[in-house]
Amino acid sequence: MASAMQYVESACAKCGREHSHTENHEYEYKDTVDDDMNCHICLAPILDPLDTKCGHTFCDLCITQTVKAIKMCPLDRKPTRIEELRESNYAFKRLLDKLKVECPNCSAGMERGQLEGHLQGRCRSKRVRCTYAGCQWNGPEREHADHVETCEFGFKNASIKNGAKTTIEFEMEEGELIGISVVGGNETPLIAIMVQEVFQNGAAKRDKRLKAGDIILKVNDMDIQDVQHVVAKNALSSAKGTIKLMVYREQREMDKFSSNLELKRVSIMKNKGVPLGISISGKKKQPGVFIVNVTPDSVAARDRRLKAHDRIVEVNGRRVNQIPPARVSELFKQNNRQINLLIAREKSEQSRRNSKDFESSVAAEATYQPLRLAVIPRARAEKTVVIKKCSSSEKLGMSLAGGISPKVNIPIYVSKIGPDGCVGRSGQLNVGDIILAVDGKKLSDLSHQECLDKVQKANKNSRQVSFKVIEADDIENGGNGNSYHPSWLKWLALPPQIDNSKKVSLQKAKEESLGFIITGGIDSSHGPQPIFIQTVMPGGVAYKSKLLKCGDIIVKVNDNPLTRVSHEQALQVLRGVKEKADLVIKSWPGTLV
Ligand SMILES: [Zn+2]
Ligand SMILES: [Zn+2]
Ligand SMILES: [Zn+2]
Ligand SMILES: [Zn+2]
Ligand SMILES: [Zn+2]
Structure with missing residues (x-):
């Protein structure tokens, strides 16, 4: 925030606001002022009163400028000259100086005559201006953070800080996508929508701020913290022109918790019939x-260790940083007898914020709409189709995507079918079908080009080509002339016989953590789930290795399978890693938006 702030050096020493010397001081009066004390030119309480010969009183600035211009008293139009204006009597000036005003910087109440001294001495709060290009705002320092949050000029310039919510705004060209892939959604254990990758040559890349791992909280004011994957996908991919995103970037590994926070582990035994509170x-x-708050007489109140404003870091071993409160409350219900919490509390009571900072609260034991189960991989039948061609030289009339590259490993699938080609005419293949083999030759573990070569070879000088395929289930998009890109969920739902797992090795110092947070497990509130990487902590071991992404599934750690373990068991395995972790992971591409 400091980058968007500058102290206002030119603030008036007397009233604390910025105004030119040809304008009156500006005061915030606390009470209604008797009309006799108002200037009939500026209609505000008189400043530096001057009397006219005809017996009227105005502000020095007001009457001087008026007499210069019209050479008469504006009330009774009697001819008046500047030299004839006289200072009002001392008693009247004192009365005006006693009017109650508010300090524009710290809101303290005082007499008008005392403000100048207060501004130079006791007032702790300074006047600052917003430094975002084009923004005219200036105000008390304490209101600056609020302003920056809503500053229209800031969205274009604000830098995303670790551990804070930031709104950014950038332009997309006509027909352009944001240029990122996303993973997550509330039907998956990630719940949040997260950026998996920022592509070269996209709107997001041009803007330069969004990074892999960022959580997208809002798209153009639509909240997507607790929505299904497809809802977020539609919101993100339908954005046009100027797009506004509210994002959260995880704190850096080393400064996870500031030193004025104390961490506390609290285990509370539930008591049947008594609310948790x-x-x-x-x-x-x-x-x-x-x-x-903690409800009086509840289990938590009797325990006496939890307080309002405590931040809940973990519930039963699960990090809850990015999980919406309503979903966190579901974790409270999970473990039957005992709840284990990790709490972060600010050490100084004074630094605790007031209750206005809270969004709407939810009771921990309330029931919410259950999360729809995530797509679960299920076996699907393989079939062989034979495409007959009109002539041996005819093209197949379809496009293929996928294959192994240094970055991704995805099976070969049909991305586009021309309606008039021989594949299109046959009606036997669909966009999204996964091709396992062509004329009996397997296409697994090959690069995209190697696969294309195999298909070309089978097609050349032949009247028919056979394909062994796994049929697409339902297709989300495609068919409208664009190439079909499976969403992240489609990849997750692939039958288990399609295995894209790969090995990665992380090296770390003994006392270091691997630097990622996991979610999922057979005890997940979504039903049995694999172990997913929720967050790669910026600056940590995994982050520096560039080998892991949010949304990756961990299959094995140093020969310990993580395929059917609880969240806690997975944590134990990961904590047991000393210096080297050989991981087997499945990394599916995120959804293009
Ligand atoms: Zn002033
Ligand atoms: Zn005036
Ligand atoms: Zn007059
Ligand atoms: Zn003040
Ligand atoms: Zn501003």
Whole structure:
């Protein structure tokens, strides 16, 4: 925030606001002022009163400028000259100086005559201006953060800071996408929508701010913190022109918790028939989930260790940083007898914010609409189709995508079918079908070009080509002339016989953590799930290796399978890693938006 702030050096020493010397001081009066004390030119309480010969009183600036211009008293039109204006009597000036005003910087109340001294001495708050290009705002320092949050000029310039919510705005060219891939959605254990990759040559890349791992909280004011994948996909891909995104970037690995926070582990035994008594909520500016209050006489109240404004970092071993409060409350219900919490509390009571910071709160034991189950891979039948051609030289009339590259490993699939080609005419293949083999030759573990060569070879000088395929289930898009790109969920739902797992090795110092947060497990609130990487902590071991992305599935760690383990068991395996972690992961491309 400091980058968008500058102290206002030119603020008036007397009234604390910025105005030119040809304008009156500006005061915020606390009470209604008797009309006799108002200037009939500027209609505000008189400043530096001057009397006219005809017995009227105005502000020095007001009457001087008026007499210069019209050479008469504006009230009774009696001819008046500047030299005839006289200072008002001392008693009247004192009365005016006693009017109650508010300090524009710290809101303290005082007499008007005292403000100048207050501004130079006791007032702790300074006047600052917003430095975003084009923005005219200036105000008290304490209101600056609020302003920056809503500053239209800031969205174009604000830099995304670790551990804070930031709104950014950038332009997309006609027909252009944002140019990122996303993973997550509330039907997956990630819940949040996260950027998996920022593509070269896209709107996001031009803007330069969005990074892999960023969580997208809002798209053009639509909240996507707790929506299904396809809802987020539609919101993101339908954006045009100027797009506004509210994003959260995880704190850096080393400064996860500032030193004025103390971390506490609290285990609470539930008591049948007695409410748990914890209300939780998000905060407007800070990420995370906080305790709003503890109900008197509840289990939590009797325990006495939890307080309002405590931040909930973990529930039963699960990090809840990016999870909406309503979903966090579901975790409270999970473990039957005991709840284990990791709490972060600010050490100084004074630095605790007030209750206005909270968004709407939810009770920990309330019931929410259950999350729809994530797509689960299920076996699907393979079939062989034979495409008959009109002539041996005819082209097949379809496009293929996929194959192994240094970056991704995805099976070969049909991305486009021309309606008039022989594939289109046959009606036997669909966009999204995965091709396992052509004329009996397997296409797995080959690069895209190698696959194309095999298909070409089979097609050349032949009257028919056979394809072994796994049929697409339902198709989300495609068929409208564009190439079909499977969404992240489509990849997750692929039958288990399609395996794109790969090995990656991470090297770390003994006391270091691997630098990522996991979610999922057989005890997930979504039903049995694999272990997903939720967050790669910026600056950590995994982050520097560039080998892991949010949304990746961890299959194995140093020969310990993580395919059917609880969240806690997975944590134990990962904590047991000393210096080297050989991981087997499945990394599916995110959804293009
Ligand atoms: Zn002033
Ligand atoms: Zn005036
Ligand atoms: Zn007059
Ligand atoms: Zn003040
Ligand atoms: Zn501004």
